[in-house]
Amino acid sequence: MPRVHHPFALRWNDNDQYGHVNNTVYYQAMDTAVNTWMIREAGLDPAGVVRGYCVASSCEFTAPVAYPADLAVAIGVERLGTTSVTWDLPILLAGDEKPVAVGRFTHVFVDATTERPVPVPDGVRSAVEQQLLS
Numbered sequence: 001m002p003r004v005h006h007p008f009a010l011r012w013n014d015n016d017q018y019g020h021v022n023n024t025v026y027y028q029a030m031d032t033a034v035n036t037w038m039i040r041e042a043g044l045d046p047a048g049v050v051r052g053y054c055v056a057s058s059c060e061f062t063a064p065v066a067y068p069a070d071l072a073v074a075i076g077v078e079r080l081g082t083t084s085v086t087w088d089l090p091i092l093l094a095g096d097e098k099p100v101a102v103g104r105f106t107h108v109f110v111d112a113t114t115e116r117p118v119p120v121p122d123g124v125r126s127a128v129e130q131q132l133l134s
Contacts, residue, residue, distance in 0.1 A: 001133075002131065002132050002133070003074040003075055003132070004131060005073070006036060006037060006072060007072050007094060008032065008070070008073055008091075010068060010070065012067055012068075020066045021064070021065045021066060021067070021069075023059065026059050026061070027057065027103070029073050029091060030057070030087075030091070030105055033073035034073075034089070034105055038124055042124040042127035042128070043124075043127075044121060044123065044124055048112065049111065050110070050111065050121050051112050052109050053109075054106070054107055055106050055107070055108045056086075057103065057104065057105045057106070058103065058104050059104075060101065060102050061100070062098075062099060062101060063100040064100075065093065065100050069093055071092065071093060072092045072093075072094050073091055074090045074091075074092060074099075075132065076088040077128050077133060080125065080129070080133065082120070083117040083118060083120060084106055084109065084120070085124070086105070087103075087107070089103040090102050
């Protein structure tokens with residue numbers, strides 16, 4: 001599966017009292033990576049008429065990480081549906097191929113006014129098909 005890597009630099013305050021990166025930081029990394037990709041590569045306008053709402057997320061942790069490590073989210077697509085995209089999101093130490101965590105997000109695209117599902121925007125669908133499914 002093709003992937004786009006999005007860097008995510010850790011910060012001093014990302015470590016928790018146990019001396020490793022807190023689990024919530026992994027969700028921030030995944031959310032930032034996917035939304036940055038959709039805005040930059042797929043033309044999604046966060047203030048536009050269509051929004052991508054996260055309706056499900058999960059993360060499995062395989063190895064601890066601590067600041068000052070640099071992470072990368074390897075953006076891939078598990079499923080491209082009519083109104084949704086399920087992202088496959090391994091999180092790697094920068095320069096490594098073995099994930100320290102594996103996450104999934106499902107975005108459902110909705111009309112900004114009615115908040116009812118709408119088809120995946122053409123720009124998102126096209127970018128997914130060209131960059132992440134080919």
